[in-house]
Amino acid sequence: MVANTQKNAIEVDNITIRYDDFTLDKVSFNVPSGSIMGFVGENGAGKTTTIKAILDLIRTEEGSIRIWGKPSKNLHKDLKAMIGVVFDGSNLHENLTVDNVNFIMSDIYPNWRPKVFYNYVEKLKLPKNKKFKEFSRGMKMKLSIAIALSHDSKLLILDEATSGLDPMIRDEILDIFMEFIQDEEHTIFFSTHIISDIEKIADYVTFIHDGKIVFSESKDELIYNHGIIPCRKEDVQKIDKRFIVGTRQSNYGAEVMIRNVDEFKRKNREFIPERTSIEEIMLYISRGKESV
Amino acid sequence: MKGLIIKDLINMSKSIKIVLALAVFYGVMAFSTENPSGFASIILLVLAMSMLSTYTYDEMANWDIYALTLPISRDNIIQAKYIFMIIISLLGFILNGLTLILINWLTKASGVFDGLVYVAYGTAIVIWFYSIIIPVITKVGITKARLYIVLFYTIPFLSGTFIFKQIKKLQPEPPEGLVKFLEILIRNVDTIIPILTIVLLGISYYISVMIYRKKQF
Numbered sequence: 001m002v003a004n005t006q007k008n009a010i011e012v013d014n015i016t017i018r019y020d021d022f023t024l025d026k027v028s029f030n031v032p033s034g035s036i037m038g039f040v041g042e043n044g045a046g047k048t049t050t051i052k053a054i055l056d057l058i059r060t061e062e063g064s065i066r067i068w069g070k071p072s073k074n075l076h077k078d079l080k081a082m083i084g085v086v087f088d089g090s091n092l093h094e095n096l097t098v099d100n101v102n103f104i105m106s107d108i109y110p111n112w113r114p115k116v117f118y119n120y121v122e123k124l125k126l127p128k129n130k131k132f133k134e135f136s137r138g139m140k141m142k143l144s145i146a147i148a149l150s151h152d153s154k155l156l157i158l159d160e161a162t163s164g165l166d167p168m169i170r171d172e173i174l175d176i177f178m179e180f181i182q183d184e185e186h187t188i189f190f191s192t193h194i195i196s197d198i199e200k201i202a203d204y205v206t207f208i209h210d211g212k213i214v215f216s217e218s219k220d221e222l223i224y225n226h227g228i229i230p231c232r233k234e235d236v237q238k239i240d241k242r243f244i245v246g247t248r249q250s251n252y253g254a255e256v257m258i259r260n261v262d263e264f265k266r267k268n269r270e271f272i273p274e275r276t277s278i279e280e281i282m283l284y285i286s287r288g289k290e291s292v
Numbered sequence: 293m294k295g296l297i298i299k300d301l302i303n304m305s306k307s308i309k310i311v312l313a314l315a316v317f318y319g320v321m322a323f324s325t326e327n328p329s330g331f332a333s334i335i336l337l338v339l340a341m342s343m344l345s346t347y348t349y350d351e352m353a354n355w356d357i358y359a360l361t362l363p364i365s366r367d368n369i370i371q372a373k374y375i376f377m378i379i380i381s382l383l384g385f386i387l388n389g390l391t392l393i394l395i396n397w398l399t400k401a402s403g404v405f406d407g408l409v410y411v412a413y414g415t416a417i418v419i420w421f422y423s424i425i426i427p428v429i430t431k432v433g434i435t436k437a438r439l440y441i442v443l444f445y446t447i448p449f450l451s452g453t454f455i456f457k458q459i460k461k462l463q464p465e466p467p468e469g470l471v472k473f474l475e476i477l478i479r480n481v482d483t484i485i486p487i488l489t490i491v492l493l494g495i496s497y498y499i500s501v502m503i504y505r506k507k508q509f
Contacts, residue, residue, distance in 0.1 A: 057357060077365070094349075104302070
């Protein structure tokens, strides 16, 4: 099967989309097969636009997108059947019930698994006879995820699927993703602005800011390569600028985010970088830069 | 694609109680007045509204953006709507035909076949209505299309009536050529209506597919 042999589940190469007030600018990144990639950025950074481009919902002016090595444009139905998609908010009709959804999807997906679907319905405690309009937001998201997982999906693409949910439900959903990814053929690409979700489950992080990719790296390497140096304000000048990602100053002193921690440690004995987090790294990159 | 049609049928079935209530009410009216034409019009109108409501449901759920991620093509989505529309039109024909037969049987009136021909004409006109409106909905969405529906069907009707009256003032008798042309049309109505329906349907489908293939979400 195509999906098994490809190194990358998704390859986004240099895509550009221009709107009057926003440009997705030469966006490139790969989602390695068998991994979870978190796609993170502030609201309006271009996450949904990128996901729409991947799903062939909008045209790109430049660049190309490949899913399992095939152009995403007019992707073959057999490959589409292996992709589960969940958008922010529900896209199912308010009048439908769980049974209706099962009935409809079994005629849409050639690989639909009613047993798997109802297992998820049971597991996620979704009411079978209630209309969708009576579902809470959490229940709607859980149903959308149950659908995405009930047709032998090998790739999940989720756009802000956990946003606006309470921590308990978010945790429940993240556990389902972790269970899904145990199969090494499975891949998840999910956008979010909740960094703790990324820290909890992602193997890779792609950070988009103002329509541009800031970085797309392994989460562990990212954390390993960055560090925070707490110091006095006057000491900031002593730090080699090549290593500085961003600086934050307060009345009590300064904090400097540095990259290439190993190299920095070899060259500077004076400062000892402390471990940092994805959230800190992103905050420094998106805001700290201006204050360097 | 079958799933898309089933989705619309399920959505429509949720408002079936209203359709049935109207059918019973106007059925009784038709029977008591021995005139099934009012009933036929109402059934066709209600079914037309049901067809349009499937678009409303889709728009409210933001369904299309999700549907396009399913293993179906853009063309399939349009095909499903046209097939559903034909199913609805045939349903209207069957309902009206059965009512006509029932009334004729109960009142022992003659002319069932002629009546069925008129029901078929009515169904064809409904298909013309859909054929014009579906590409518009595909292009602008149902919310804006509703406004266009009103404009499309009232402005030509009102302005046509006004122009016709003006012409009649100037020339009380219609020109002989026009009368002859209309006579030819009426004589060949059994051929013209089906051909016109198929041609309109074909053009409408082609336009909708072309619009939808380029649509951005």
